[in-house]
Amino acid sequence: xxxxxxxxxxxxxxxxxxxxxxxxxxxxxxxxxxxxxxxxxxxxxxxxxxxxxxxxxxxxxxxxxxxxxxxxxxxxxxxxxxxxxxxxxxxxxxx
Numbered sequence: 001x002x003x004x005x006x007x008x009x010x011x012x013x014x015x016x017x018x019x020x021x022x023x024x025x026x027x028x029x030x031x032x033x034x035x036x037x038x039x040x041x042x043x044x045x046x047x048x049x050x051x052x053x054x055x056x057x058x059x060x061x062x063x064x065x066x067x068x069x070x071x072x073x074x075x076x077x078x079x080x081x082x083x084x085x086x087x088x089x090x091x092x093x094x095x
Contacts, residue, residue, distance in 0.1 A: 024047055028046070029046050043093050046061075047088045057075050060074060060083065060085065066080070
């Protein structure tokens with residue numbers, strides 16, 4: 001059996017126990033992100049790898065302190081925002 005890694009919470013970011021915060025983190029997608037065509041529906045769990053470099057056309061996460069929520073998903077660089085990592089996968093939640 002594989003080890004179980006519990007989710008941990010801080011503000012609007014979800015972490016994975018047993019992993020350094022620099023390894024992976026997760027967010028809850030909201031309807032502002034509009035990425036249903038990529039399978040990311042509202043309230044999906046989006047897992048991000050901050051070590052992967054930005055690549056145009058790939059789903060990435062950016063930090064924008066001027067907006068709520070502060071984390072934004074985009075396939076292109078967002079002006080005035082800092083890059084936080086590339087989306088690894090998402091999980092739809094049906095609860």
